[in-house]
Amino acid sequence: MAELAVTAVGADRPGIIARVTGVLLEHGGNLEDSSMTILGGHFAIVLLVSTDSPAGALETALTEATADLGLTVSVREVGPGAEQGAPTHVLSVYGADRPGIVHGVAQALAAHQVNVTDLTTRVLGDDRPVYAMGLEVSLPPGMSADGLEAAIRQAVEGVEVSVRALDDTVL
Amino acid sequence: MPERQVVSLPEPVLKRPADLCLGPDAALAADLVDTMRVSPGCVGLAAPQIGVSRRAFCLDLTGHPKVEKPHGLVVLFDPELIATEGSEVGREGCMSVPDFTANVRRALRVVVRGLDADGVERFYESEGFEARAFQHELDHLDGKLILDRVASLKADVFPRKTYKPKPQ
Numbered sequence: 001m002a003e004l005a006v007t008a009v010g011a012d013r014p015g016i017i018a019r020v021t022g023v024l025l026e027h028g029g030n031l032e033d034s035s036m037t038i039l040g041g042h043f044a045i046v047l048l049v050s051t052d053s054p055a056g057a058l059e060t061a062l063t064e065a066t067a068d069l070g071l072t073v074s075v076r077e078v079g080p081g082a083e084q085g086a087p088t089h090v091l092s093v094y095g096a097d098r099p100g101i102v103h104g105v106a107q108a109l110a111a112h113q114v115n116v117t118d119l120t121t122r123v124l125g126d127d128r129p130v131y132a133m134g135l136e137v138s139l140p141p142g143m144s145a146d147g148l149e150a151a152i153r154q155a156v157e158g159v160e161v162s163v164r165a166l167d168d169t170v171l
Numbered sequence: 172m173p174e175r176q177v178v179s180l181p182e183p184v185l186k187r188p189a190d191l192c193l194g195p196d197a198a199l200a201a202d203l204v205d206t207m208r209v210s211p212g213c214v215g216l217a218a219p220q221i222g223v224s225r226r227a228f229c230l231d232l233t234g235h236p237k238v239e240k241p242h243g244l245v246v247l248f249d250p251e252l253i254a255t256e257g258s259e260v261g262r263e264g265c266m267s268v269p270d271f272t273a274n275v276r277r278a279l280r281v282v283v284r285g286l287d288a289d290g291v292e293r294f295y296e297s298e299g300f301e302a303r304a305f306q307h308e309l310d311h312l313d314g315k316l317i318l319d320r321v322a323s324l325k326a327d328v329f330p331r332k333t334y335k336p337k338p339q
Contacts, residue, residue, distance in 0.1 A: 166272075169235065170264040171215040171307040 001050045003032065004058060005078045010071035012043040020045060023065045027053040048078070087117040087136035088166055089145055093152060095159035097129040105133060108155035113140040114148065136166075174206040175221040179267045182222070186314045189217075189224045192248040195290045196227065200246045203229040213266060215304045217311030220267050226250065228308035230301070237300040245295060250285030252309055253294075261303055265317050275320040277306045 008020055017036060024031065034047035051058065059075035066073065093105050102121060109116060118136040123129050139148060145163040152161045178184060192199075199218060207216040207229055215230030227248045232241040257279030264272040280298040283305050287293045297305055310316070 166262070167236070168212045168264070169214050170210070170212050170266045171230075171304055 001052055002055075002077050003048055003050050004029075004053075004055050004075050006045070006047050006049055006058070006062070006073070006075050008045040008062065008066070008071045008073045009039075009042050010066075010069055012038050012041055013069070016043050016066075016069055016071070017045070019066050019069060020062065020071075023058075023062050024049050024051070027051050027058055027061065029053070029058075084117065085115065085138040088139050089137050089148065090164045090166060091135040091137055091148070091152075092133065092162050093135070093156070093159050094124075094130055094132040095156075097123055097131040101131050101156060101159060102133060104156035105135075105152055105159075108152050109135075109137065111155075112143060112148070112151055114138070114143070115140075173202075174209045175202050177206060177210060177216070177220055177266045178222050179269055180316070180318075182267075184219050184222055184224050185267055185311070185316060187219070187224055188314050189219050189226045189312045192225050192227055192286075195248050195286055195288050196225070197288060199223060199225060199227055200229065200248075200288045203227065204244065204246065207231065210266060212264075215308050216266070217308045219311050219314075226312045228311065230304045230308060232301045232304060235300060239299065241301055242295055242297065246288050247283070247285030247293065247295075248287075250283050250305075250309060250312070252281055252306070253284050254282040256280040261300070263303065263307055263317050265307070267311075268316055268318060271317070273317040273321045275303075275307075275317055277303045281305055283309070 006024070010016065021031070029049040029051035032048040032050055034045070036043070036045045036047070055075045055077045059073060062073045062075065093101070095101060106116070115138040116135055117138055120134045122132050124132055145165055149161050149163045152159070202221060203216050203218060206221055207213045210216070214232055214235060215228065217228040218225040227246070228250065229244065229246045231244045232238040233243055235241065255278035258276055259279050260274050260276045262272050263275050279302060280296070281302045283295045283297065285293060295305070307317070310320070
């Protein structure tokens with residue numbers, strides 16, 4: 001059974017998920033993982049589905065079934081994913097909105113072999129907008145939270161940075 | 172007593188209100204504590220998590236960085252939450268909900284009453300992460316899991332842990 005990556009984006013309205021997952025179900029698909037959320041008024045779906053249907057056939061079926069919703073749909077076969085470490089730290093970065101904050105932070109992380117497992121961004125406020133990023137990251141062995149904070153401060157001017165370690169306590 | 176297997180979702184015992192113990196049970200206490208001790212990172216365990224539908228749990232926050240004054244090892248039978256104060260959102264992980272942590276709102280300070288392993292009534296005043304642990308374990312006795320307590324996914328940091336690709 002192949003694993004397919006499905007993306008679908010369109011103006012938000014009720015019923016998008018029901019329509020998309022209905023088509024997947026008809027094609028014998030099993031949802032392995034998904035992320036679905038609103039991005040600036042557009043509903044964005046990214047999911048992995050395992051199915052025997054070919055990618056092309058599923059893309060055609062999804063496009064036809066969602067024609068009236070105006071979704072942009074793509075389906076591609078994906079190979080095996082990487083074995084991924086659990087996030088070790090949560091990071092927030094925020095500062096006056098300007099182009100390049102995400103890129104600057106991401107480049108600092110990449111230079112230190114820090115793996116991003118999740119990233120969400122928001123623009124807060126209208127008058128003096130603040131750009132806020134929340135990240136979950138996995139630090140390489142030997143790198144400390146303080147080291148990470150210093151690296152980001154050095155790479156990106158004028159942002160606040162805080163790093164919190166995730167503990168692995170369970171109850 | 173040997174350690175027991177920790178059960179996880181969708182095991183029905185986790186969703187069922189547990190039965191009263193009506194007195195201490197040394198064998199159950201030993202199983203709970205032994206299982207907690209051998210489980211990595213585990214600082215609290217309730218009887219339903221080892222497949223026993225009884226109102227009992229143990230916890231031990233000794234040495235936990237987020238707990239200032241831990242009570243040490245606590246084992247309680249038929250425990251009850253008798254007072255709470257304040258509230259705070261904080262992160263919790265549960266052995267019975269693997270690969271998942273959630274931000275859950277809990278009281279900051281609690282008073283919990285129950286019988287100890289000798290059948291003596293005990294009162295614990297607890298705060299911070301230990302109070303959170305008490306409330307998490309009490310929830311297990313009512314068939315409630317962190318998945319039933321999550322407030323908001325998008326506003327809370329809500330990570331998945333390790334995602335293991337399936338063998339091809």
